[in-house]
Structures are given as structure tokens and as C-alpha cells.
Amino acid sequence: MKKGDKKVIRGWVFYDWANSVYNLVIASAIFPIFYNNITTNRFLSDNNLETLPEGMEVTVEFFGATISSSVLMSFVLSASFLVVSILSPMLSGVADVSGSKKRFMQFFNYMGATACISLFWFQDVPIEVGILSIFIASIGFWNSLVFYNAYLPEIAEPKDHDRISARGFSMGYLGSMILLVICLGIVMFTGENGSNTSWSFVLVGIWWFSFSQITYKVLPNNVYGKKKEKGAVWKGFKELQKVFKEFAKTKRLKRYLAAFFFFNTGVQTVMIMAVYFADKEIEWPEDDGGAGLIVSILLIQVLGALGAFLMSKVSQRIGNIKTLSISVSIWVLICVAAYFVKTPTDFYMLAAAVGLVMGGVQAIARSTYSKFLPETTDHASYFSFYDVTEKVGMVVGTFSFGFLQLWLGSIRYSVVSVAAFFFIGLILLFLVPKEETLPIAKTAK
Numbered sequence: 001m002k003k004g005d006k007k008v009i010r011g012w013v014f015y016d017w018a019n020s021v022y023n024l025v026i027a028s029a030i031f032p033i034f035y036n037n038i039t040t041n042r043f044l045s046d047n048n049l050e051t052l053p054e055g056m057e058v059t060v061e062f063f064g065a066t067i068s069s070s071v072l073m074s075f076v077l078s079a080s081f082l083v084v085s086i087l088s089p090m091l092s093g094v095a096d097v098s099g100s101k102k103r104f105m106q107f108f109n110y111m112g113a114t115a116c117i118s119l120f121w122f123q124d125v126p127i128e129v130g131i132l133s134i135f136i137a138s139i140g141f142w143n144s145l146v147f148y149n150a151y152l153p154e155i156a157e158p159k160d161h162d163r164i165s166a167r168g169f170s171m172g173y174l175g176s177m178i179l180l181v182i183c184l185g186i187v188m189f190t191g192e193n194g195s196n197t198s199w200s201f202v203l204v205g206i207w208w209f210s211f212s213q214i215t216y217k218v219l220p221n222n223v224y225g226k227k228k229e230k231g232a233v234w235k236g237f238k239e240l241q242k243v244f245k246e247f248a249k250t251k252r253l254k255r256y257l258a259a260f261f262f263f264n265t266g267v268q269t270v271m272i273m274a275v276y277f278a279d280k281e282i283e284w285p286e287d288d289g290g291a292g293l294i295v296s297i298l299l300i301q302v303l304g305a306l307g308a309f310l311m312s313k314v315s316q317r318i319g320n321i322k323t324l325s326i327s328v329s330i331w332v333l334i335c336v337a338a339y340f341v342k343t344p345t346d347f348y349m350l351a352a353a354v355g356l357v358m359g360g361v362q363a364i365a366r367s368t369y370s371k372f373l374p375e376t377t378d379h380a381s382y383f384s385f386y387d388v389t390e391k392v393g394m395v396v397g398t399f400s401f402g403f404l405q406l407w408l409g410s411i412r413y414s415v416v417s418v419a420a421f422f423f424i425g426l427i428l429l430f431l432v433p434k435e436e437t438l439p440i441a442k443t444a445k
């Protein structure tokens with residue numbers, strides 16, 4: 001396949017448009033508010049309360065154990081990321097040997113979309129069953145991305161990776177914002193039981209499935225013409241072992257991945273848990289009904305698309321590592337500031353800052369890793385290391401977030417502790433060498 005084909009690149013970018021609705025509507029916006037409302041109403045009903053007393057924590061019964069609703073969500077998401085971190089390296093080796101990246105990508109795409117649709121019945125089933133849907137949806141979303149990201153070095157030259165990666169994230173932010181607005185139109189007509197809100201989850205599944213067909217229509221399934229052979233699973237493990245030995249020799253790639261582990265742990269933890277923090281800690285007007293949260297999320301989406309574009313321009317001038325260092329420094333300040341935020345106005349200002357650096361750091365982080373890869377045909381296996389690093393970090397981030405809240409009794413301490421991940425990541429970025437010492441090096445700085 002010839003690199004730089006505009007049709008293929010447009011198709012690849014469209015998967016960001018297709019899948020980002022999960023990240024916004026399910027992971028960040030509508031579902032967290034829906035989940036908090038459902039669990040709060042059940043808690044009030046079970047305890048014969050009309051309103052939630054100040055300082056009282058909403059708890060749920062989960063397999064006989066009583067646990068905070070927000071802590072449960074952080075633990076369940078941590079478990080899903082752990083599953084992804086185990087599956088992705090196993091399957092990526094098989095994908096590289098058999099040339100079946102697209103098939104794996106489709107499988108997890110369709111599994112995740114179906115799980116999103118099943119959230120329609122969340123309020124009508126036991127909490128254990130409803131949580132299973134979000135667990136499977138998370139696995140489908142994140143596992144599909146390892147195969148999706150692995151296409152970037154195959155469809156474009158290294159000099160174009162920043163621009164194309166940023167274009168993908170920008171498309172994702174804009175596309176998901178469109179569906180969010182549609183979902184808000186539905187939520188405005190929601191009855192007391194929230195039944196209309198559930199249709200938002202159905203739309204996410206349909207959107208994700210439908211627009212991904214544009215991607216699958218143009219992406220090749222077997223770029224390097226690998227032949228299907230018996231024993232693909234065993235050969236996949238051997239392939240992964242070979243790639244790991246190559247990876248172990250790359251000083252720059254290893255150091256970058258170590259830095260990525262920490263700063264991306266911070267980014268993903270903020271993305272996943274921010275709404276739960278804002279819903280609990282910000283002093284919204286009594287008649288707000290979640291509107292303030294939605295406005296802040298829309299603000300993040302608009303500025304996220306802009307931030308991804310601007311940061312790709314900055315990286316062209318000063319280099320990827322310097323650009324990431326600036327962005328991560330801003331993240332440290334954001335996390336510290338979040339501890340003191342109480343009013344909606346303060347939160348909107350914080351959301352604006354988050355939006356400007358969120359899209360940019362994600363886009364540049366992905367393209368930087370792609371640039372640092374050696375010449376290889378095993379892109380899925382190499383990106384599985386990236387994916388495992390990301391997911392293990394998300395396990396650590398979400399688990400520590402929930403654990404600190406459980407231990408210290410305040411979600412504010414959990415938020416400010418995220419700054420530590422960014423700070424360590426920043427220090428490690430300074431240790432990434434400008435050039436690789438091996439002849440497999442590429443030109444990114």
C-alpha cells in the first residue's frame with residue numbers, strides 16, 4: 001500500500017469521528033450523570049429519604065458488598081483496563097502474523113457498540129448486570145484502538161504523523177460534540193425516570209457502528225500480504241517475543257514510553273473521573289439539572305479540537321518532546337487548581353484550560369510514538385506496548401483515584417494527587433534522548 005493516499009487517510013481519520021462518541025457520551029458526559037442520578041434515586045428509595053443529607057455518601061449493593069457508587073465505577077473501569085492490557089499484546093501478535101488487524105478492530109468495535117446499546121436497560125436491571133455493559137463497552141472501545149493506532153505508520157510518512165493524528169482527534173471531538181447536542185435534545189424531554197436519556201446510549205452504538213463502515217471500506221486488511229497459517233496464536237506469541245527483544249534495544253522509545261505511562265495516566269484519569277468530581281463537588285444551582293456540566297463538557301470538546309490543531313503546529317516548530325513538556329506542565333497546574341475550584345464559573349475556566357491541552361497532548365503523544373518506531377511490519381505488536389502502557393496507567397490512575405477517595409473521604413484529594421503523575425511524566429520527558437543510538441532510528445525529536 002502506498003503511504004500518503006488521501007482516501008485511505010480520510011477513512012482512517014473517520015474512525016476517530018465514529019468511536020469518540022463513546023468517550024464523550026458514555027465515558028464523560030451523559031452516562032456519568034445518568035449513573036449518578038440512578039444510583040442516588042435507588043439509595044434514597046432504599047433508605048426512605050427524600051433528599052440526600054449533606055456529607056452523606058451514595059452507596060450501592062454490589063454482590064452483597066456496600067460500596068460508594070463513584071468508587072465502584074472507578075474500580076469497574078480499572079478492571080476493564082486490566083483486561084485490555086492483557087488481551088491487546090496477545091491479539092496484536094496474532095494480528096501481525098496473520099495480517100488481520102482490521103478484523104480484530106471490527107470485532108472489538110462491534111462488541112463495544114452493542115454493549116453501549118445494552119445500556120438502554122441499565123435502570124431496569126440489577127446494578128451487577130448494568131455494570132457489566134459498561135465493562136464490556138470499555139473493553140471494546142479501548143481494544144479496538146490498539147489496532148486502529150497501528151495503521152498510522154502504515155498509511156503515512158513520519159513527517160505527516162503529527163498532522164494526521166491531530167486531524168483524527170479534532171474530527172473525534174467535533175463528531176462526538178454533534179451527537180452530544182443531539183442527545184441533549186433528547187435529555188431535555190426526559191421524564192422523571194430517565195427513560196428518554198437511555199436512548200442516547202442506543203444512538204452512540206448506532207453512530208459508532210455506522211460511521212466506522214467508512215473506515216473499513218478503505219483500510220486494507222493485510223497491508224504486507226501475510227499468509228494465514230496454522231498455529232497463528234502460538235506464532236503470534238513468538239512474534240510478540242521477537243518485537244519485545246527489538247523494543248528492548250531502543251533507548252529513546254523505552255524512555256518515551258516510561259514518560260508516557262505517567263503523564264497519560266494523569267490525562268486519562270482526569271477524562272474519566274472529572275464529571276464524577278464536578279457532579280459531587282461543584283456548587284451547581286439547585287435547578288441546574290446537569291446543564292452546567294454539559295456546557296463545560298461542550299467547552300472542552302470545542303477547545304480540544306482547537307488544541308489538537310494548534311499543538312501539531314507547535315510541534316512542527318519546536319519538536320514533539322518540547323511540545324509535550326509544555327503541555328504536561330500546564331496539566332500539573334490544572335490539577336493543583338482543581339482542588340480549590342468550587343463555583344461553576346471557576347469550573348468553566350478550568351474546563352477551558354483542560355480542553356486546550358487535552359486534545360493536543362493525546363494527538364502528539366500518539367504521533368510521537370509512531371515516529372519513534374523502528375522500520376518494521378509489526379506495527380500492531382509495537383502499538384500493543386503503547387496500548388498496554390496506557391491501560392496499565394489507567395488501571396493505576398482510576399484505582400488510586402477511587403482508593404484515595406475511600407481512604408481520605410474526599411474526592412478533592414484524589415484530584416490533586418493526579419498532579420503527581422503529570423510531574424513524574426514531565427521529569428521523564430526531559431530524559432528522552434533527541435536521537436536513537438541504533439541504526440533503526442527515525443528523525444523525530
